[in-house]
Amino acid sequence: MRFFKNQSGTSVIEFAFVFPIFFMIFYAIITYGVIFLAQQSITLAAAEGARAALRVGPATNPADIDTHRETNARNAATGTGSAAYWLMPRLMFAPSLTPCTYNNSVRCYHVTVTYPYQQYPLIPLLLGPLMNVAIPTQLSSTAAVSYTHLRAHETRED
16 A cells, blocks of 8 residues: 655645634633623622622611612622623613512512623624524523511510
């Protein structure tokens, strides 16, 4: 069997076959790494917003308490000190205050932070609309805290 001695173009052809595959793997690692970073930031922002909703000082008007609660939660979740501030101004903040399902005397404050990833991708999509199959439409996280209202005559035992 005789081998060809002139193989001057084979490395270029091999490179042409292998490079697109390696580039797509590299692109996928970078893209999903950024998506995971954004999701983690959004999760931290929702948790911080929920915790901040509990930090409400005394108010003379009970209706002001919920307003202060929402302001604290919004500032912690989407403000300048937030873990997800780098995603602003496209973050959506949605608080909700409801009775908890496990006990109606306890109130649950839910903070949901959402980023519309399909509308505003953080990494440009190489294949355009074909990439919509592989990326999430939105990144979202919800955190909840529960608390009870203490009336003036009630005391808390620690």
